[in-house]
Amino acid sequence: MRKSIVLVLSTLFLFSCAEKKSDKNFVLTGNIKGLKEGKLYIQRMKDTTLVAIDSIIISGDSNFKSEFDIQSPEMLYLFLDRGVSNSLDNNIPFFAEQGKMNIETSLDFFTADAKITGSKNHELYEEYKKVMSKFIDKDLELIQKKVMAYKENKTDEIAKIEEEQARILKRKYLYSTNFAVNNGDHEVSPYVALAEIYDINLKYLDTIHKTMTPKVAKSLYGKKLTEYYNERKKSEK
Template identity: 40%
Template sequence: MKKIIYILLSLVILACSKEQHDLTVKVHVNGLKKGVLYLKKAKNDNLITIDTVAVNGQSDITLHASSLESPEVFYLFLDKNSSEKDQIVFFADKGLTEITTSVKNFGFGAKINGSEQQKVFEEYKLMRTRFNEQNLDLIKEGFEALKKGDTSEYNTIQKKSDSNLKRRYLFTVNFALNHKDSEVAPYLALTEIYNAKVKFLDTINSVLTPKVKASKYGKELQGFIDKIKESEK
């Protein structure tokens, strides 16, 4: 009996001694032979490293993060022992996130399977890409107009560019309102339209569900709005 109790106590101690992780990120990078992967997140306007894995031949890598109180954005960086660095931005919740990508298209061709917030985030990014592509086309057209010295055409293009920006802002506001139960909503308000009129930020903040309001980005959005209002007094 004493031996059984000793074994059970040993198992309990062993289990308690193991580090507990809120988030596990499994990464598969096709073509990666050597380099370093960094898992990072934002803290006080800086990116801090949460976990690091040196790669030397293996293509399957596992990284971890602890103390994840609510869903938030993480950054996966690849340093290929050169001057070139790539990154993947993803929304993670507690549990498992799986990322499959390649060395060649590390930051652009990644497939991410994980949180519900990531699905919403990808939906937004798809539309944002369309706005960005339109803006790049307008910049190119504006440059050509300047080369020709056509001020009238350039001014017309600038108006189109301003209109495109307003449409992106309004789309972001509507997207956040339609996803008030997702932590992606306050995150977009803080990162995509932080310089918009405070009434837009206030509108998003007012409809967030209690759970989202209590999240990391929900609290940050409330604090951000409070600061703006205080500075306007």
């Protein structure tokens, strides 16, 4: 009988611990292959500066876990403190939303190897970045050609390159606008509008603003977009 009581109490204790672990509405887990010792920071953008909202000590085990509350889907950053190293490969952006997310990567290629799951907003943002990277690569090619054309004083070629750059920029803005409009039911929509095409023509910003669902309009970036749109509308009257 006594053994049964102990077993019941132990089971209740375990359930109690499990309940405590689920207090937070956001759980981030992950693994950094090759990392034995170090420190990770979860950061968010405040004004124009990244500030830490949680820190994780890595000591022997490359797996990590962080739990906290988020009020709204938000772009956060996983920062690896490399100590004396000046590597630029130390910050992974991820579009956090309530629930569970996972980041798998490596120490050697911290940013490039990152595989992020558990967020629909992040999934959509990854799709957006893939298309945008093609525009960026093409623009870099044109910049190289333009430098050579300047060296060789080829005025006509420079003019053609600049026309092509203008067309690429227009396509980037058009794609970004269509992406934001087509995903108005996700918080990534106002985020892209604010982060990528904030200086777009007001009529396109108006279209993006109107396509946000009520839920998205009440989100962090939805509110920021509404505020920004109203300011633009007022200043451009």
